[in-house]
Amino acid sequence: xxxxxxxxxxxxxxxxxxxxxxxxxxxxxxxxxxxxxxxxxxxxxxxxxxxxxxxxxxxxxxxxxxxxxxxxxxxxxxxxxxxxxxxxxxxxxxxxxxxxxxxxxxxxxxxxxxxxxxxxxxxxxxxxxxxxxxxxxxxxxxxxxxxxxxxxxxxxxxxxxxxxxxxxxxxxxxxxxxxxxxxxxxxxxxxxxxxxxxxxxxxxxxxxx
Amino acid sequence: xxxxxxxxxxxxxxxxxxxxxxxxxxxxxxxxxxxxxxxxxxxxxxxxxxxxxxxxxxxxxxxxxxxxxxxxxxxxxxxxxxxxxxxxxxxxxxxxxxxxxxxxxxxxxxxxxxxxxxxxxxxxxxxxxxxxxxxxxxxxxxxxxxxxxxxxxxxxxxxxxxxxxxxxxxxxxxxxxxxxxxxxxxxxxxxxxxxxxxxxxxxxxxxxxxxxxxxxxxxxxxxxxxxxxxxxxxxxxxx
Numbered sequence: 001x002x003x004x005x006x007x008x009x010x011x012x013x014x015x016x017x018x019x020x021x022x023x024x025x026x027x028x029x030x031x032x033x034x035x036x037x038x039x040x041x042x043x044x045x046x047x048x049x050x051x052x053x054x055x056x057x058x059x060x061x062x063x064x065x066x067x068x069x070x071x072x073x074x075x076x077x078x079x080x081x082x083x084x085x086x087x088x089x090x091x092x093x094x095x096x097x098x099x100x101x102x103x104x105x106x107x108x109x110x111x112x113x114x115x116x117x118x119x120x121x122x123x124x125x126x127x128x129x130x131x132x133x134x135x136x137x138x139x140x141x142x143x144x145x146x147x148x149x150x151x152x153x154x155x156x157x158x159x160x161x162x163x164x165x166x167x168x169x170x171x172x173x174x175x176x177x178x179x180x181x182x183x184x185x186x187x188x189x190x191x192x193x194x195x196x197x198x199x200x201x202x203x204x205x206x207x208x209x
Numbered sequence: 210x211x212x213x214x215x216x217x218x219x220x221x222x223x224x225x226x227x228x229x230x231x232x233x234x235x236x237x238x239x240x241x242x243x244x245x246x247x248x249x250x251x252x253x254x255x256x257x258x259x260x261x262x263x264x265x266x267x268x269x270x271x272x273x274x275x276x277x278x279x280x281x282x283x284x285x286x287x288x289x290x291x292x293x294x295x296x297x298x299x300x301x302x303x304x305x306x307x308x309x310x311x312x313x314x315x316x317x318x319x320x321x322x323x324x325x326x327x328x329x330x331x332x333x334x335x336x337x338x339x340x341x342x343x344x345x346x347x348x349x350x351x352x353x354x355x356x357x358x359x360x361x362x363x364x365x366x367x368x369x370x371x372x373x374x375x376x377x378x379x380x381x382x383x384x385x386x387x388x389x390x391x392x393x394x395x396x397x398x399x400x401x402x403x404x405x406x407x408x409x410x411x412x413x414x415x416x417x418x419x420x421x422x423x424x425x426x427x428x429x430x431x432x433x434x435x436x437x438x439x440x441x442x443x444x445x446x447x448x
Contacts, residue, residue: 076313080321082353088313095312 010180011056012142013043014150014170015110015121017135018163021191022112022119024052025167027142027175029182030059039183046195048073051089051113052188056140057126058106065105069093086113086120090130098128108139113190142174142181149173164189164198168206223334223341233341234334237290237363240343244289246378246410247276248403249347249358250386251371254396255426256349256356258287259403261378261411262419277423277434281306283316284350285423285432289376290363291343298344302326319350319357323367331365345375350432351425372402378410385409396426397443404447417441 013026030038045053045066053069055062072092076084084092090111097105104126110133112121123137124130136154138146149170158166167187174181185207187198223233247260260276277287278299284306288295305325309317326346333341341363348359360368360375372390374382385406394402400422407415422435422443435443 079324080318084313085315088315091314092312 011043011140012146012171012174012178012181013054013056013108013110013139014146014167015054015112015123015133015137016150016154016163016167017112017119017121017133018158018160020119021114021160021189022052022121023160023163023167023187023189024054024110024112025171025185025187026054026056027171027181028184028186029180031180036182041183042186044186044188044197045070046188047111048077048084048089048113050083050115050190050192050195051086051111052190052195053093054110054139056108061105062107062109065093065096065107065109068096069111083115085115085117086111086122087115087117090122090124093124094128094130096128097124097126101127110137110139113195114192119190138170138174140174140181142171142178145174145177146170160189160191165206168203169208172207223337231334231364234364237341237343241290241345241362241375242377242379244291244345244376245276246374246376246382246407247287247289247347248374248378248382248406249287249349249360249370249372250390250399250403251349251356251358252392252394252396252399254394254399254428255424256351256358257396257399257403258285258347258349258423259400259407260287260289260421261376261407261415262421263411264419271418275421277421279423279432279434280322280348280350281310281316282431283352283425284319284322284348285425285434286349287347287375287421287423289345294342294344295346298326298330298342298346301329302348316352318352319348319359320352320369322350323348323357323359323361327361327365327367329365330361330363334364347373347375349423349425351427351430356425374406374410376410378407381410382406396424400424400443401447404443408447415444417444420444 010031016023026043028041030041043055047053047069073084109124121133122130136150153166171185189196223231245261245263249258262274279285280302306317330342333339345362358370372386425432
């Protein structure tokens, strides 16, 4: 059995569906026990032109899955002449994870982006259990703190700016109270026209004191 | 007696002849040329497949012959050539369609499925110990709101058509389509054109027992084979 605690040793990731897109955000702390092993860990990967994957859990497992999903998305597009949908990508990801059920990837993932159907966001667990998220989702050890903020402030159909501010606010709470989360933040905004990672300056301007 | 020139280039393993031909593949194409006629027509309302089953004994139960197959909700195929080979391809197509649903939670594109079948057929022209499929298929359906109509042959070639025919009657069918085909017609008009083509290809030797029709329309959104009654009514209009 994969206990939740195994896949939530550190990290906070947040996903928000807004009016025209998806915000994915994470902090940057990687830990080995009580040691902060990396202060600039990459936890959000672009696996397709308009799809991002956030990772929590084992770094090696997460990176391997991100590489695999990138390759699969490329193959899908070149073979079929159209981009993979978020639904298809998350289903494929679920299949890979469930196929390794007996020797699982220690991860908790969010996969989200924009396709022909609009903004779409899924959470996927270590053994392939996936569920579509209509509004907000958070994973990792900091998720309870993040959820407190998200549940309080999320409004369905909110605009991009409010969604980005909310993601940052939720991460900030997690960073302040969760020992497994900290250092800086990474925020990605995906809309029909772009996949954009915010700069540190943009993030610091939007972060409340 | 075997012509000295082509000796040993038409055995079980497909090998190029000195003039660059693959006799086994050409023989397989010949099996298709001798097959029953099947036509496919795209129009603005949908796509239709019509086949002639060529029944030459009154003892035969006509409905035991099947040459149009539903592959998935949105895809159907018609075959010409060796029926057993067609069935093997159809089974593979049905499995590929379901694999796509399991893998991506999406119905497979007609083009993707056609390419997979073409690729599969091609492997039997290159690897030893097997023979090519003696079958051509018309693969039709709807993907992303577009109607598609593909034709595969034993070499694995894949071509997309607005209207086409395979089997014995191909030359007659193509001649008629070149002259009379138009995309701007109703599905009933497309069926009428298909039956006319089949009429020419079979020199009028067809009736409700020997004709099979498969259709997918914008309105229905799903591939289905027509009932005997429906086929009968179209043939009646034809005559």
